[in-house]
Amino acid sequence: MTTPRLYFRAYLAALLMLAAAPAQAADVKELFGIDLADYPGKEARMIEVSYPPGAQDMVHRHDAHAFVYVLEGQIVMQLKGKPAVTLKAGQTFYEGPTDVHVVGRNASNTEPARFVVVLLKAKGAPIFKPVKE
Numbered sequence: 001m002t003t004p005r006l007y008f009r010a011y012l013a014a015l016l017m018l019a020a021a022p023a024q025a026a027d028v029k030e031l032f033g034i035d036l037a038d039y040p041g042k043e044a045r046m047i048e049v050s051y052p053p054g055a056q057d058m059v060h061r062h063d064a065h066a067f068v069y070v071l072e073g074q075i076v077m078q079l080k081g082k083p084a085v086t087l088k089a090g091q092t093f094y095e096g097p098t099d100v101h102v103v104g105r106n107a108s109n110t111e112p113a114r115f116v117v118v119l120l121k122a123k124g125a126p127i128f129k130p131v132k133e
Helices: 003-020
Strands: 027-035 042-051 064-072 074-079 085-088 092-095 101-106 113-122
Touching (some): 085 092
Antiparallel strands (some): 027 042, 064 092, 064 113, 074 085
16 A cells, blocks of 8 residues: 555544544533522522533523523524524523523634523522433
């Protein structure tokens, strides 16, 4: 086998391995939580989500009102049945309690993204529920 052909095959194999590697997971940090005295059985949670370059979420729902504010970078969000939107720092997004979040990802493969989410939900309910499509 000639040297250029060997290099090409090695390069192709490396690309295929990179494409098969899963994207990095988002880092989620709880910032604040409080029971809502005026709304029995309800609570508010504030979380910060950091997406490394190329990170994406699985399909999920929150069973909550979710208010998103982008702090850094750009993210792509899409709810089932709606078009995808790309949000940059300073922009907002809303998910309702019955929405299924089909796309949540960093818009960049080279830069990180960070956003804050305020969730209003039933007390004790999970913040994140994976959904099988």
